[in-house]
Amino acid sequence: xxxxxxxxxxxxxxxxxxxxxxxxxxxxxxxxxxxxxxxxxxxxxxxxxxxxxxxxxxxxxxxxxxxxxxxxxxxxxxxxxxxxxxxxxxxxxxxxxxxxxxxxxxxxxxxxxxx
Amino acid sequence: xxxxxxxxxxxxxxxxxxxxxxxxxxxxxxxxxxxxxxxxxxxxxxxxxxxxxxxxxxxxxxxxxxxxxxxxxxxxxxxxxxxxxxxxxxxxxxxxxxxxxxxxxxxxxx
Numbered sequence: 324x325x326x327x328x329x330x331x332x333x334x335x336x337x338x339x340x341x342x343x344x345x346x347x348x349x350x351x352x353x354x355x356x357x358x359x360x361x362x363x364x365x366x367x368x369x370x371x372x373x374x375x376x377x378x379x380x381x382x383x384x385x386x387x388x389x390x391x392x393x394x395x396x397x398x399x400x401x402x403x404x405x406x407x408x409x410x411x412x413x414x415x416x417x418x419x420x421x422x423x424x425x426x427x428x429x430x431x432x433x434x435x436x437x438x
Numbered sequence: 439x440x441x442x443x444x445x446x447x448x449x450x451x452x453x454x455x456x457x458x459x460x461x462x463x464x465x466x467x468x469x470x471x472x473x474x475x476x477x478x479x480x481x482x483x484x485x486x487x488x489x490x491x492x493x494x495x496x497x498x499x500x501x502x503x504x505x506x507x508x509x510x511x512x513x514x515x516x517x518x519x520x521x522x523x524x525x526x527x528x529x530x531x532x533x534x535x536x537x538x539x540x541x542x543x544x545x546x547x548x
Contacts, residue, residue: 365526366526366538368536368537368538371535373534379534414482423469424487424489425470426472427482427536429482431480431481
């Protein structure tokens with residue numbers, strides 16, 4: 324694909340429901356990242372996957388958040404029992420391993436609104 | 439807590455002036471530093487990255503890194519109204535984990 328693809332672009336859900344957000348990285352990119360961006364704020368690191376290594380989950384805010392990456396490509400971020408404070412834009416990025424210069428390419432994001 | 443700090447701004451400069459954006463980081467193990475530009479409602483896009491002390495120039499943009507002071511800056515020469523955006527500083531430590539600052543909003547007045 325031409326770039327990182329995220330779906331859905333917008334998601335409105337009710338408090339307490341589960342949601343799944345999808346990210347399709349650039350073909351050949353070995354690293355995949357998830358970030359959360361609240362209105363007017365910077366990017367909050369959530370998790371990253373690199374090749375076959377165990378993911379770095381250190382940024383996940385609670386055990387309601389989980390992510391998986393299947394076949395080293397597509398990733399799904401799942402939020403269980405959503406809360407209003409989960410409302411934000413969720414951004415996915417991917418990169419190629421170039422040592423010190425791992426440039427991340429971002430998708431357009433999923434805007435999550437929890438009512 | 440590993441942090442990247444930026445002045446939130448807004449920083450306002452007249453067209454044609456030099457805009458100077460600054461960033462400090464707390465983790466001395468940070469190895470690579472990135473400047474991303476984010477237009478309102480859009481995703482971040484890379485402007486420059488730097489990992490050696492000193493200056494790195496690319497067109498109107500110059501990134502500066504001082505590891506002793508844990509300080510990174512971005513200079514934009516001949517600022518244009520189209521440069522008006524939020525500029526995010528990011529630091530990568532030991533691999534892929536990247537910590538972003540909250541961003542500095544820049545306004546370039548025509």
